[in-house]
Amino acid sequence: MNIPDHLLYTEEHEWVLIEGDTATIGITDYAQDALGELVYVEVDTVGEELAQNDVFGTVEAVKTTSDLFMPVAGTVKEFNAELDESDGDNPTIINEDPYTKGWIVKVALADPEDREGLLTAEEYRALIA
Numbered sequence: 001m002n003i004p005d006h007l008l009y010t011e012e013h014e015w016v017l018i019e020g021d022t023a024t025i026g027i028t029d030y031a032q033d034a035l036g037e038l039v040y041v042e043v044d045t046v047g048e049e050l051a052q053n054d055v056f057g058t059v060e061a062v063k064t065t066s067d068l069f070m071p072v073a074g075t076v077k078e079f080n081a082e083l084d085e086s087d088g089d090n091p092t093i094i095n096e097d098p099y100t101k102g103w104i105v106k107v108a109l110a111d112p113e114d115r116e117g118l119l120t121a122e123e124y125r126a127l128i129a
Contacts, residue, residue, distance in 0.1 A: 001128070002029040004099055008115065009124035010071045015099065021112045023072050026103045027059065027094060030128050035061040038091035043068075043079040043105055050076065052117065056105060059091070071118060073110040080104055 003009075008016045013031035017024040032038065043057035050056055050070045057068040057079075080103050083091050094102035119127065 001033070002099065003121050003125055005121040007099070007121065008071070008118040009121065009127075010069065010118065011127060012069045012071075014069060014071050016071045016118060017103075018072075018109070018112065018115075021109050022077075023074065023107045023109055024103045025056075025068075025071060025105050025107060026098055027068070028124070029098050031066075032095050032098050032102075035059065035064060035066060037062055038094050041083045041091045041094070041104060043076070045076045046079050046105075048076055049110070050074065052114075059094070059104075068104065070107070072107065072114060074107040075110075076105050077108050078106040 009028060013028045015026050015028050038059055038061050040060040045056045052070055052073045054070045055067045056070050056076055059066050059068060082093055082101065
């Protein structure tokens with residue numbers, strides 16, 4: 001299971017890369033493996049300001065659909081167009097490369113210092129063990 005040390009994580013299996021006042025968010029390798037082959041990603045919150053733990057989108061796999069939760073508060077600025085089956089490659093990019101090409105959204109942070117509730121890689125490994 002790939003769990004990069006430089007990222008932060010949530011108990012709902014999202015990962016977060018914080019760079020300045022921007023957070024890049026996706027789902028973890030553990031989550032994509034549990035969901036199976038992804039067939040659709042929906043994010044209709046671009047431009048919206050959301051609180052931590054608000055739903056910002058959904059991922060749909062062959063057998064299930066799962067909500068995506070904001071790990072941090074902020075404004076959704078960008079959706080990864082490569083995940084859109086009609087515009088880009090398709091959602092299976094997340095299955096193949098969840099931490100680099102498979103990012104889902106970029107968010108302008110409401111408070112770049114707020115890390116409340118986020119887990120380190122070590123804490124996330126313990127959670128899924």
